[in-house]
Amino acid sequence: MVKVERTRIILKPDSSRVFFRPFDFMSRERVTRIVARVMALSEKETEREFERIILSFGDRHQRLKDFFLHRFQAAEAELFSDRMLSESRMMLLGAYFSQEYALEAAALFNPSMVPHPDQSDLPAGSTRFVVSLRATGEGHISSIVFRSGTVDVEGNLEVAKPTPFVTSPELRTDLAYEKPLFQRKLAELGILNDFAESVLAELPTCFTLSDLRTVLDRILKRDRRLFHDKHPTAEEMISLARANYEVQFRPDQRMSERVIFPHTPAETKGIEDARFVLFKEDDGTTCYYATYTAFDGNVILPQMLETTDFLTFKINTLNGPEVHNKGMALFPRRINGRYAMISRQDGENLFIMYSDMLHFWYEKKILMRPTHPWEFVQIGNCGSPIETKDGWLLLTHGVGPMRQYCIGAALLDLEDPSKVIGRLREPLLKPSKSEREGYVPNVVYSCGAMVHGKKLILPYAMSDQFSSFAIVDMQELLDELIQSPMH
Numbered sequence: 001m002v003k004v005e006r007t008r009i010i011l012k013p014d015s016s017r018v019f020f021r022p023f024d025f026m027s028r029e030r031v032t033r034i035v036a037r038v039m040a041l042s043e044k045e046t047e048r049e050f051e052r053i054i055l056s057f058g059d060r061h062q063r064l065k066d067f068f069l070h071r072f073q074a075a076e077a078e079l080f081s082d083r084m085l086s087e088s089r090m091m092l093l094g095a096y097f098s099q100e101y102a103l104e105a106a107a108l109f110n111p112s113m114v115p116h117p118d119q120s121d122l123p124a125g126s127t128r129f130v131v132s133l134r135a136t137g138e139g140h141i142s143s144i145v146f147r148s149g150t151v152d153v154e155g156n157l158e159v160a161k162p163t164p165f166v167t168s169p170e171l172r173t174d175l176a177y178e179k180p181l182f183q184r185k186l187a188e189l190g191i192l193n194d195f196a197e198s199v200l201a202e203l204p205t206c207f208t209l210s211d212l213r214t215v216l217d218r219i220l221k222r223d224r225r226l227f228h229d230k231h232p233t234a235e236e237m238i239s240l241a242r243a244n245y246e247v248q249f250r251p252d253q254r255m256s257e258r259v260i261f262p263h264t265p266a267e268t269k270g271i272e273d274a275r276f277v278l279f280k281e282d283d284g285t286t287c288y289y290a291t292y293t294a295f296d297g298n299v300i301l302p303q304m305l306e307t308t309d310f311l312t313f314k315i316n317t318l319n320g321p322e323v324h325n326k327g328m329a330l331f332p333r334r335i336n337g338r339y340a341m342i343s344r345q346d347g348e349n350l351f352i353m354y355s356d357m358l359h360f361w362y363e364k365k366i367l368m369r370p371t372h373p374w375e376f377v378q379i380g381n382c383g384s385p386i387e388t389k390d391g392w393l394l395l396t397h398g399v400g401p402m403r404q405y406c407i408g409a410a411l412l413d414l415e416d417p418s419k420v421i422g423r424l425r426e427p428l429l430k431p432s433k434s435e436r437e438g439y440v441p442n443v444v445y446s447c448g449a450m451v452h453g454k455k456l457i458l459p460y461a462m463s464d465q466f467s468s469f470a471i472v473d474m475q476e477l478l479d480e481l482i483q484s485p486m487h
Contacts, residue, residue: 002480004429004458004470009159011133011147011467015105018060019166019259020067022074023099031097035078038093043086050092057100062165062257068094103143103166103259104135107439109461112276112383112448114288116148117309125153127452130255130310131459132274132290133467134447142270144260144292146310155455157469162256169247169313171263174208177241182207184360185240185319195219195230196237209241239265240317243294243303249311260313266294266301274305275329275447277384282334289358291318291328291341302328304359320361322353329384329448331392335417342367342385342394348378350396352418365418368410371486374400374427375408382407383448385417386456390478392417395458397445398427405443406430407460411481422481429460429470438463 026034041049058064069087071094085093116128128150135145145166149159183200186192202215216234242264249258262271274292281287287308294301302318302325318328325347331340341353343364351364370376375398382395392412397405406427413419429444436442441463449458456472 001426002424002428002472002477004472006432007157007469007471009157009469011108011111011131011159013104013106013108013135013465014162015102017104017162017164017166018100018102019168019261020061020064020098021101021168021261022071023097024074028078031075032078034096035075035093036080038089038096039079041089041092043089046086046089046092050088050095053092053095060100060164062167065091067098068092070094071097101137103137103141103261104145105137106140107136107465108133108145109136109464109467110134110273110445110447111459111461111467112274112290112446113450113457113459114276114278114448115450117288122150123152125453127151129450129457130276131159131467132276132447134271134273135259136270140269141262142272142295143262144271144274146255146258148255151452151457153453155452155457155471157457157471160256163254165257166259167249167253167257168259168261169249172246172248173242173263174210175244175246176206176208177212177244179203179205179207181319182240185317186237188319188321188323189236189240191233191236191240193233195233199234199237209238212237212241242266243301244316246315247313251311255310258310260305262294264294266296266299266303269295269297271295271303273326273447275327275381275383277330277332277448279330280333282337289330291330293326300324300326302326304330316359318361319359320355322361322364327380329381331385331417332387336415340417342381344378344380350379350381367412367418368396368420368423370398371423372398372408372425374398374404374406374430376400377403379408382446382460385412386449386451387414388451388474388478390482391421393456393478393481395428395446395449402442404431405445407444407446407458409477409481411478420486422484423486424481425484428472428477429458431463435462435468438465440464 068091072090075093112132116130131147136142151157243266272293274290276290290305294303305313305315307313325345327344329342338354343351350368352367353364355361377399379398385392385394394410396408407429408424410423411421443463446460458470461467
């Protein structure tokens with residue numbers, strides 16, 4: 001039995017960490033009435049009301065006034081005249097269409113751990129790391145939040161205390177799309193009908209979301225009889241384009257202040273279980289990739305984000321007939337010139353996939369099936385495979401009786417990771433008495449570990465509510481796997 005050392009670090013959800021977001025539930029008629037009520041206030045009343053808002057909310061947020069001015073634009077169309085408004089009145093109007101959201105009020109779980117892009121000014125033998133977590137708040141909406149910390153030469157961990165502030169990034173949706181790739185994705189989603197083809201025919205080879213909206217509007221106005229029949233296709237084309245976007249944080253925002261919150265229709269109910277990996281290309285360049293699941297309440301959509309600095313994130317759809325279900329995890333380098341991914345398309349078994357293109361996946365091969373009693377219900381991965389001298393270390397999860405989730409491990413061949421060298425017969429980590437109570441009881445789960453020196457640092461969630469870290473001796477784990485071949 002491999003020894004697992006649990007740390008005393010516990011990352012708990014904090015309902016006091018709130019950020020501002022649009023408040024958009026109202027019909028246009030209600031928006032108009034609210035605008036009219038604010039416009040009826042005298043200038044003195046307006047200033048007094050706005051001062052109350054700043055007194056109550058100003059110390060809870062950064063750049064709050066900028067957001068109010070931005071939100072004012074949502075109500076500006078309902079003004080009855082071109083009368084010049086004071087800045088206080090514009091910001092007061094914006095405040096009525098804003099709200100606070102406690103993004104981690106319910107849970108902070110399913111962590112993934114990678115080396116920090118900045119390793120400067122550290123003692124010898126220490127590593128700075130980034131932990132991504134799934135934060136869940138009101139309405140069970142999930143987002144990606146971050147923590148940073150260090151691990152020293154002895155393997156002692158320290159996680160930086162988060163600041164009180166959380167801020168959304170700047171959003172860019174008007175990116176360029178390549179028509180052939182967009183057309184291929186429409187076909188995969190079953191949206192490529194005659195109407196979609198006619199829209200594509202009027203688009204340039206490289207187009208933007210604005211171009212797409214313009215062409216759709218022109219075609220639908222050209223023949224009003226098309227509107228009701230073709231409007232669903234038009235909306236689906238817009239949703240697909242919006243699923244590819246970019247967010248940008250400011251350099252002065254600390255790691256714990258950054259949140260990637262759902263932005264698109266595909267993410268309405270959340271961004272789930274990001275699995276980060278530091279990927280190294282053959283030429284030595286590196287990039288962080290993360291696979292995650294977008295959820296709109298009905299459909300799950302595997303997505304991928306990429307960043308080099310945790311400031312700018314590009315989000316793109318994953319494409320191909322084998323892109324479905326949850327739990328995809330990218331290998332940290334190419335295997336024999338091709339990208340490789342661990343996946344679970346059938347919700348039960350683990351597969352391995354290869355592709356010449358990062359965002360397109362067309363083939364899969366069975367890798368592992370539920371074999372031991374603690375994983376008879378289903379198995380999945382707990383993050384990207386980790387390269388070692390003895391093979392690829394793949395952390396897994398298994399679901400057993402009473403829907404208990406445990407973390408296991410397997411060892412894959414370095415040159416041909418479709419070959420399983422060894423596999424733990426018993427769980428590496430299972431819920432302890434103190435870890436089994438939570439939002440979803442009897443669960444331990446991880447989205448990715450990191451090696452530091454001779455230790456495996458394993459961040460894990462406890463019953464879908466809190467997160468912690470465990471430390472495992474790498475050589476002891478590898479020896480156990482080598483001595484546990486699958487025959």
